[in-house]
Amino acid sequence: MRVLVPVKRVIDYNVKVRVKADGTGVDLANVKMSMNPFDEIAVEEAIRLKEAGTVDEVVVVSIGVKQAQETLRTALAMGADRAILIEAVTDVHDDIEPLSVAKLLAEVVKQEAPGLVLCGKQAIDNDMNATGQMLSALLGWSQATFASEVGVDGDHATVTREVDGGLQTIKVKMPTIITVDLRLNEPRYASLPNIMKAKKKPLEVKTPAELGVDVTPRLQIISTKEPAQRSAGVIVKDVNELIAKLKDEAGVI
C-alpha cells in the first residue's frame, strides 16, 4: 500500500507573528519557515507504518511556493520515499484555500492511487482544520479526524480520535483519510546521512493547470489586524492580597 502525506510549509511555530502595518496580512518576508507541526506527525506515522511492513511507499506532497521544496526535502530526510511539489503561487504571502488544496490532492490521489492519506489536523497559519475532511468528501472516502492512535488492518483502520468529551474510537473502511492530532507520536529528527540521501530522492514538480484545477479563492481577504492587546496587570505579594483583589477590585469571586 502507498501512503500519501500532504505537508505544508508554514511560519515556524516559535516565531512571533507580526501583522503588516497596512493591514494586508502577516509579514512572512525573511521569517523562519518550517513544516507544519501536525504534518511532521503525519510523516512520522507514515514512516512507522512502512517500518512495520503495512506500507510500501510514502509519498509526500506540498502545494505552495517553490521554496516548499525544502519542506519536502525535510520529509524525505525523515524517511519518505518521494515527493511532489505543486507550484501554485509565487508570492509567499499567497495561501491556497483548503478547498483548492483538497481538489489538487484529489487529482494526485487519482494518479497515485494511495490506500491511505495522512494529513495534519490543522495548518498553524490559517488554522482552518478543513483540508482532510474536504478531501475525503471529494473522493467519497471515509474520514477519521484528530487521531491519537491509528491501527491499519487489511480493509479497515481503527482510529482513536480526540473529541470534546474525551476519546472516541471508530473503525473506517479503507481507503481512508486520517487527520492526525499532536499526541499520535513524536516525530524523529532527520540524521545527517539521511539529509544527504534525501537530496537524491525524486521530487516531481507539477502545476494546478496540469492537474486541471482552478485555485481561484472563494474568500476575499478584506483586512488582517492585530488582536486586542492585553496589558500586564499587577504583581500581588501574597495569596491574601490576591483574594482581596479578586473580591473587591475584579468582583469575580
Place this chain on the structure above:
Amino acid sequence: MAVLLLAEMQGGEISLDQTGKAVTAAQALGDVTLLCASAGCADAAAQGAKLAGVSKVLCADDAAYGNGLAEPVAALIVSLAGDYSHIVAPATASAKNILPRVSALLDVMVLTDVTAVVDGDTFERPIYAGNAIQTVKSTDPTKVLTVRTAGFSAAAQTGSATVETIAAAYDPGLSEWVEDKVQQSDRPDLTSAKIVVSGGRGVGSEEHFKIIEALADKLDAAVGASRAAVDSGYAPNDWQVGQTGKVVAPDLYIAAGISGAIQHLAGMKDSKIIVAINKDEEAPIFQVADYGLVADLFDAVPTLTEAL
C-alpha cells in the same frame, strides 16, 4: 436569508450552551432552523425548540446519527442544504469534523472558528493562533461556518418553535462507531464555566494535579491544562486549552505552573480576569495576567484553596 444550524449533540442529549451560543451568532444571518441529528433525540429537539431565536426544529432521529459520524451527518445536511443561505454550527470537535465535509460536498469554502459576524457574507476569524484577526468575505452561494462560542452568550430558553420529524438521508456506511471514553464529571463544562483553574507542566504529576482540582472544586470551576501537562499524562486530553485544544473565555482564569506559550494563550487570552501563579517572574504568562503571583504553586494553590 435562512440559516440551518446544527445542534451540538452528545449521544441523544443536546448541549443548550454550545448550541444556544451559536444561535446568538446566527441571529444576524436570518431565520434559524435547528437540526437535531442523533439517535433518540426527540427530547433534545423539544429542548432545542425553547432556544429563543429558533423558528423551527428538524429532528432526524436515526441510529446512523447516534455517534455523530461525519459521513452520514454530512450527507443529511447536504440533503437539506438547498433551502438555506447559511449552514452554521458551534465550533466543537464534532462540528469541526462534519462541516468542512459538508462544504466540500457543496463546492463552497468553509469558514471555521468565526468570532464575529460582520454581515451575511463577511466574517472575522482568528489566524496564526489568534495573533491576527482576519476579515473575510465569502463569494460562495452558501456560507458554511463554525462559530467560536466563547465570544457569544447563549440564547435564552424562552422560545417555542415547532418540531418537525424528518426522515434519515442515505448513509454511505463508510465508518462504524466502536467506543467512547468520556470523562464523567460533576464539574462545570470547560467551555461554559464562569471560572477555570488550569495547571501546566509545573504541577509535576497526575497526583499533584489534585491540588489544582481542589482549588477548582472550591470555586465551582472547571479544570483546564496546558498541552505539556496533557502530554505528560498529568491531565486528560479534553482538558487542554489552547490553539489546538479548547478555547475558553471565563470571568476568571487561573493558570498555575503554565509558562504562557502563544499556543496556550490562544485558548484563554479573552478571559475577563487572568491570574497567573508561577515561580518564574520572567514567565510570559505574567504579560497577559491581571494579577500575578510569583510563588511556588505547591504553597500558593493550597493556601488559596484554604483561604477561600
